[in-house]
Amino acid sequence: AQKVTQAQTEISVVEKEDVTLDCVYETRDTTYYLFWYKQPPSGELVFLIRRNSFDEQNEISGRYSWNFQKSTSSFNFTITASQVVDSAVYFCALSEFVAGTASKLTFGTGTRLQVTL
Protein backbone atom coordinates (compact mmCIF):
# COMPACT_ATOMS: atom_id res chain seq x y z
CA ALA A 1 0.00 0.00 0.00
CA GLN A 2 1.10 3.51 -0.68
CA LYS A 3 2.02 5.81 2.15
CA VAL A 4 2.93 9.48 2.54
CA THR A 5 4.62 10.74 5.67
CA GLN A 6 4.83 14.36 6.74
CA ALA A 7 6.68 14.09 10.01
CA GLN A 8 6.45 17.78 10.86
CA THR A 9 3.08 18.42 12.44
CA GLU A 10 3.54 22.14 13.04
CA ILE A 11 6.24 24.66 12.18
CA SER A 12 6.44 28.24 13.39
CA VAL A 13 8.72 30.77 11.75
CA VAL A 14 9.18 34.50 11.76
CA GLU A 15 8.47 36.36 8.56
CA LYS A 16 11.33 36.40 6.05
CA GLU A 17 12.76 33.11 7.33
CA ASP A 18 13.13 30.21 4.91
CA VAL A 19 11.27 27.04 5.77
CA THR A 20 11.29 23.50 4.37
CA LEU A 21 8.37 21.11 4.63
CA ASP A 22 9.33 17.47 4.40
CA CYS A 23 7.48 14.73 2.54
CA VAL A 24 8.54 11.08 2.34
CA TYR A 25 6.56 8.54 0.34
CA GLU A 26 6.37 4.80 -0.20
CA THR A 27 5.19 3.10 -3.36
CA ARG A 28 5.90 0.00 -5.42
CA ASP A 29 4.80 1.67 -8.62
CA THR A 30 7.43 2.80 -11.10
CA THR A 31 5.16 5.47 -12.55
CA TYR A 32 3.55 7.83 -10.11
CA TYR A 33 2.89 11.48 -9.45
CA LEU A 34 3.45 13.59 -6.38
CA PHE A 35 1.48 16.68 -5.46
CA TRP A 36 1.53 19.52 -2.96
CA TYR A 37 -1.62 21.29 -1.80
CA LYS A 38 -2.14 24.33 0.40
CA GLN A 39 -5.11 24.69 2.74
CA PRO A 40 -5.39 28.28 3.99
CA PRO A 41 -7.55 29.18 7.00
CA SER A 42 -10.53 29.58 4.66
CA GLY A 43 -10.45 25.79 4.26
CA GLU A 44 -10.38 25.15 0.51
CA LEU A 45 -7.44 23.05 -0.71
CA VAL A 46 -5.44 24.68 -3.46
CA PHE A 47 -3.24 22.72 -5.84
CA LEU A 48 0.38 23.94 -5.89
CA ILE A 49 2.47 21.54 -7.95
CA ARG A 50 2.63 18.13 -9.61
CA ARG A 51 5.79 16.11 -10.27
CA ASN A 52 6.09 12.81 -12.12
CA SER A 53 8.40 10.00 -11.08
CA PHE A 54 10.63 10.37 -14.12
CA ASP A 55 11.40 14.03 -13.65
CA GLU A 56 13.83 14.73 -10.82
CA GLN A 57 14.55 18.30 -11.78
CA ASN A 58 13.93 20.79 -9.04
CA GLU A 59 11.13 23.23 -9.61
CA ILE A 60 11.03 26.88 -8.63
CA SER A 61 8.03 29.16 -8.73
CA GLY A 62 8.67 32.54 -7.19
CA ARG A 63 9.39 32.01 -3.49
CA TYR A 64 8.40 28.35 -3.70
CA SER A 65 10.72 25.53 -4.67
CA TRP A 66 10.44 21.77 -4.66
CA ASN A 67 13.17 19.17 -4.37
CA PHE A 68 12.31 15.67 -5.62
CA GLN A 69 14.80 12.92 -4.79
CA LYS A 70 13.84 9.45 -5.89
CA SER A 71 16.82 7.89 -4.09
CA THR A 72 15.41 8.97 -0.72
CA SER A 73 11.72 8.89 -1.76
CA SER A 74 11.32 12.50 -0.77
CA PHE A 75 9.56 15.48 -2.26
CA ASN A 76 10.35 18.47 -0.07
CA PHE A 77 8.87 21.94 -0.34
CA THR A 78 10.79 25.10 0.53
CA ILE A 79 9.36 28.57 1.01
CA THR A 80 11.97 31.30 0.77
CA ALA A 81 11.48 34.56 2.67
CA SER A 82 8.22 33.39 4.20
CA GLN A 83 5.28 35.75 4.56
CA VAL A 84 2.26 35.80 6.85
CA VAL A 85 0.07 34.83 3.87
CA ASP A 86 1.96 31.53 3.70
CA SER A 87 0.34 30.47 6.96
CA ALA A 88 -1.66 27.37 6.10
CA VAL A 89 -1.72 23.61 6.29
CA TYR A 90 0.30 22.00 3.52
CA PHE A 91 -0.39 18.50 2.26
CA CYS A 92 1.78 16.22 0.20
CA ALA A 93 0.01 13.53 -1.85
CA LEU A 94 0.85 10.53 -4.04
CA SER A 95 -1.28 9.21 -6.89
CA GLU A 96 -1.96 5.61 -7.81
CA PHE A 97 -4.07 3.69 -10.29
CA VAL A 98 -6.89 1.83 -8.64
CA ALA A 99 -9.12 0.43 -11.41
CA GLY A 100 -8.45 0.70 -15.12
CA THR A 101 -7.47 4.31 -15.62
CA ALA A 102 -9.13 5.50 -12.44
CA SER A 103 -6.77 6.96 -9.88
CA LYS A 104 -6.79 8.26 -6.36
CA LEU A 105 -4.52 10.28 -4.11
CA THR A 106 -3.00 9.22 -0.82
CA PHE A 107 -2.43 12.25 1.39
CA GLY A 108 0.00 12.86 4.19
CA THR A 109 -1.33 14.15 7.49
CA GLY A 110 -0.28 17.69 6.69
CA THR A 111 2.10 20.26 8.15
CA ARG A 112 0.67 23.40 9.72
CA LEU A 113 2.88 26.39 9.00
CA GLN A 114 2.51 29.49 11.13
CA VAL A 115 4.35 32.61 9.97
CA THR A 116 4.43 35.49 12.43
CA LEU A 117 5.63 39.06 12.19
Place this chain on the structure above:
Amino acid sequence: DVKVTQSSRYLVKRTGEKVFLECVQDMDHENMFWYRQDPGLGLRLIYFSYDVKMKEKGDIPEGYSVSREKKERFSLILESASTNQTSMYLCASSLRGIAYEQYFGPGTRLTVT
Protein backbone atom coordinates in the same frame (compact mmCIF):
# COMPACT_ATOMS: atom_id res chain seq x y z
CA ASP B 1 -11.85 27.81 -13.84
CA VAL B 2 -12.87 24.49 -12.38
CA LYS B 3 -15.62 24.84 -9.87
CA VAL B 4 -16.57 22.28 -7.27
CA THR B 5 -19.48 23.26 -5.09
CA GLN B 6 -20.90 21.61 -2.00
CA SER B 7 -24.46 22.05 -0.87
CA SER B 8 -23.73 23.41 2.61
CA ARG B 9 -20.77 24.95 4.46
CA TYR B 10 -22.17 24.05 7.87
CA LEU B 11 -24.66 21.38 8.84
CA VAL B 12 -25.98 20.27 12.22
CA LYS B 13 -27.86 16.98 12.45
CA ARG B 14 -29.12 14.73 15.20
CA THR B 15 -27.93 11.20 15.88
CA GLY B 16 -29.84 8.70 13.76
CA GLU B 17 -30.84 11.17 11.04
CA LYS B 18 -30.20 10.42 7.38
CA VAL B 19 -27.83 13.01 5.96
CA PHE B 20 -27.19 13.91 2.34
CA LEU B 21 -24.12 15.86 1.27
CA GLU B 22 -24.18 17.02 -2.33
CA CYS B 23 -21.28 17.88 -4.57
CA VAL B 24 -21.39 19.31 -8.09
CA GLN B 25 -18.53 19.97 -10.50
CA ASP B 26 -18.73 21.88 -13.74
CA MET B 27 -15.68 20.67 -15.66
CA ASP B 28 -16.88 17.33 -17.01
CA HIS B 29 -14.46 15.42 -14.80
CA GLU B 30 -14.75 11.64 -14.77
CA ASN B 31 -13.47 11.14 -11.23
CA MET B 32 -15.16 12.38 -8.08
CA PHE B 33 -14.15 11.82 -4.48
CA TRP B 34 -15.40 12.22 -0.93
CA TYR B 35 -12.93 12.73 1.93
CA ARG B 36 -13.26 13.48 5.57
CA GLN B 37 -10.70 15.64 7.32
CA ASP B 38 -9.99 15.34 11.03
CA PRO B 39 -7.24 17.02 13.06
CA GLY B 40 -4.04 15.01 13.01
CA LEU B 41 -5.40 12.48 10.51
CA GLY B 42 -5.17 14.44 7.29
CA LEU B 43 -7.58 13.62 4.47
CA ARG B 44 -9.03 10.13 4.41
CA LEU B 45 -10.84 8.83 1.37
CA ILE B 46 -14.38 7.61 1.99
CA TYR B 47 -15.61 6.72 -1.51
CA PHE B 48 -14.81 7.66 -5.05
CA SER B 49 -16.40 7.27 -8.45
CA TYR B 50 -14.71 7.07 -11.84
CA ASP B 51 -17.86 7.05 -13.93
CA VAL B 52 -21.60 7.52 -13.70
CA LYS B 53 -23.20 4.85 -11.49
CA MET B 54 -19.74 3.49 -10.61
CA LYS B 55 -18.41 3.66 -7.07
CA GLU B 56 -15.41 2.33 -5.21
CA LYS B 57 -14.75 2.12 -1.50
CA GLY B 58 -11.96 4.22 -0.14
CA ASP B 59 -10.12 3.75 3.11
CA ILE B 60 -13.00 4.44 5.53
CA PRO B 61 -16.34 3.57 3.84
CA GLU B 62 -18.09 2.19 6.93
CA GLY B 63 -21.24 4.12 7.79
CA TYR B 64 -21.38 5.87 4.42
CA SER B 65 -22.82 5.29 0.99
CA VAL B 66 -22.67 7.29 -2.23
CA SER B 67 -24.66 7.92 -5.35
CA ARG B 68 -23.62 9.14 -8.78
CA GLU B 69 -26.55 9.31 -11.16
CA LYS B 70 -25.13 12.14 -13.28
CA LYS B 71 -21.56 12.85 -14.23
CA GLU B 72 -21.45 16.24 -12.53
CA ARG B 73 -23.03 15.23 -9.23
CA PHE B 74 -21.73 12.97 -6.45
CA SER B 75 -23.68 12.52 -3.23
CA LEU B 76 -22.48 11.24 0.12
CA ILE B 77 -25.10 9.64 2.32
CA LEU B 78 -24.94 8.97 6.02
CA GLU B 79 -27.74 6.45 6.53
CA SER B 80 -27.90 6.95 10.29
CA ALA B 81 -25.65 9.72 11.48
CA SER B 82 -23.55 9.15 14.57
CA THR B 83 -21.49 11.52 16.69
CA ASN B 84 -18.23 10.00 15.43
CA GLN B 85 -19.15 11.23 11.96
CA THR B 86 -18.78 14.82 13.11
CA SER B 87 -16.10 16.07 10.75
CA MET B 88 -15.19 18.25 7.79
CA TYR B 89 -16.24 16.62 4.52
CA LEU B 90 -14.45 17.54 1.33
CA CYS B 91 -15.51 16.73 -2.20
CA ALA B 92 -13.07 16.70 -5.11
CA SER B 93 -13.02 15.97 -8.82
CA SER B 94 -10.38 15.26 -11.43
CA LEU B 95 -9.81 14.05 -14.94
CA ARG B 96 -9.11 10.35 -15.35
CA GLY B 97 -5.48 9.25 -14.90
CA ILE B 98 -2.77 9.54 -12.29
CA ALA B 99 -1.28 12.71 -13.74
CA TYR B 100 -4.15 14.97 -12.91
CA GLU B 101 -4.65 17.07 -9.82
CA GLN B 102 -7.86 17.00 -7.87
CA TYR B 103 -9.95 20.13 -7.47
CA PHE B 104 -11.61 20.57 -4.13
CA GLY B 105 -14.84 22.12 -2.95
CA PRO B 106 -15.01 24.44 0.07
CA GLY B 107 -16.01 21.64 2.44
CA THR B 108 -19.00 20.93 4.66
CA ARG B 109 -18.49 21.01 8.40
CA LEU B 110 -20.96 18.47 9.77
CA THR B 111 -21.82 18.33 13.44
CA VAL B 112 -23.85 15.38 14.71
CA THR B 113 -25.37 15.94 18.16
